[in-house]
Amino acid sequence: MNKQYQQEIQEIQAELKQLPKGYLVKRRSFYYCHDDGKDRGITKDPQMIAQLARKAYLKERLKRLTINAKAAMMFDKRYRELSSAEIIRELSNPYKDLPQSYFFRDFANSWGREDYEKNDFCPEDRHYLTNGGVLVRSKSEMLIANALERKHISYRYEAALKLGESVYYPDFTAKRHRGGKLIFWEHFGLLDRPDYAVKTAEKLNTYAKHHIFPGRDLICTCEADIEDSRKIDAIIDLYFTDGR
Numbered sequence: 001m002n003k004q005y006q007q008e009i010q011e012i013q014a015e016l017k018q019l020p021k022g023y024l025v026k027r028r029s030f031y032y033c034h035d036d037g038k039d040r041g042i043t044k045d046p047q048m049i050a051q052l053a054r055k056a057y058l059k060e061r062l063k064r065l066t067i068n069a070k071a072a073m074m075f076d077k078r079y080r081e082l083s084s085a086e087i088i089r090e091l092s093n094p095y096k097d098l099p100q101s102y103f104f105r106d107f108a109n110s111w112g113r114e115d116y117e118k119n120d121f122c123p124e125d126r127h128y129l130t131n132g133g134v135l136v137r138s139k140s141e142m143l144i145a146n147a148l149e150r151k152h153i154s155y156r157y158e159a160a161l162k163l164g165e166s167v168y169y170p171d172f173t174a175k176r177h178r179g180g181k182l183i184f185w186e187h188f189g190l191l192d193r194p195d196y197a198v199k200t201a202e203k204l205n206t207y208a209k210h211h212i213f214p215g216r217d218l219i220c221t222c223e224a225d226i227e228d229s230r231k232i233d234a235i236i237d238l239y240f241t242d243g244r
Contacts (some may be wrong), residue, residue, distance in 0.1 A: 004229060005069040009148070012062045015105075016055065026094035027175050043071075053102040054097055060087050070240040083142075085129040091188070104133035111175055117160035119169035140226055141171055147232040148174060153240055163210045168203070176240055183239050184212060185219040187226070 001116075007078055022035030031049055032039040042048045050229040064087070088095070088103055095103075108229050126135035128142040132149040134141050135155055160167050161184070172185035186203070190196040194215050219239060226232050 004150075005065050009062060009065050009069065012058050012065070016062070017056040017200065019051050019058075020048065020087065022052065023056065024049065024094040031094070049100040053098050054105060056091050056095055057084075057087060057103040058093060067101055073181075083129065084133070085132050100129070100133055104131075112154045112156050119158035119160070121169075138189060140187055143229070144172065144185065144187060144221070144232060145227055147229065147236055148172070151233070151236055151240070153177075153236060163206055163212075166206070168206070169225065173241070181194055182217070183219060184217060185221070187221045188192075189223055193224055 020033070022033040025032040025034045025039060027091060029043075030041065033042050033048060033052060051174075062120045084103070088100070094183045111207060125137050128136050128139055129137060130142050130145040132145065134145055136145055145155070145157065153174050154177075155172045157172060157229075158169040161170055162168075162171065169186040171187050174183045174185060175181070176183065184207075186197075188200050191200065204220070205212070207213070210220050219235060221235065224236070
């Protein structure tokens with residue numbers, strides 16, 4: 001875990017060097033960049049506002065990562081929550097009303113950002129915000145998405161997949177860099193429930209009938225597979241590193 005903290009710390013420090021100086025100030029409905037004791041109006045410059053929002057988010061995330069890295073080394077209890085939603089929620093007032101997209105950068109996921117048919121079932125159940133700004137339904141899916149984003153794997157969340165006369169929505173449809181092969185990822189989080197297990201078996205049977213097989217085109221995970229982030233990374237490396 002500490003190795004991952006250090007890697008992300010280095011990535012954030014490098015990105016911060018590319019962002020503009022100053023920080024965001026808001027007075028009534030007007031935005032300013034405060035730098036070197038002076039305010040410069042930027043209300044009509046949404047790109048500048050987004051860059052300063054991204055900077056504020058990264059600085060807060062960097063602070064938490066640094067604390068967690070030290071805590072991991074010292075085995076103490078100073079752990080800070082790293083969820084994107086929590087970080088954004090705790091930023092100062094000028095950032096409160098900005099679009100969520102301002103805090104995130106495209107992680108080489110332009111394919112995943114394109115318009116595609118999504119699962120419209122209970123969108124209000126998507127409560128977990130990934131580091132890349134994607135809302136998902138469970139903490140487990142957030143961990144998987146964060147790992148894909150960290151490794152710059154393009155993906156779509158709950159994208160429509162037509163199999164025969166039926167439409168399915170795999171949790172993730174990810175795309176290999178080299179060749180563009182699609183890999184589907186289903187996370188089965190409730191296998192201890194008999195009804196869920198039966199539906200899972202039926203879904204896997206349908207995939208197989210349409211030549212989508214676990215170990216080749218389909219990643220299947222359960223809760224035990226993602227308890228350790230190293231396991232998630234190993235799964236991603238297995239399916240994507242050689243296919244880039």
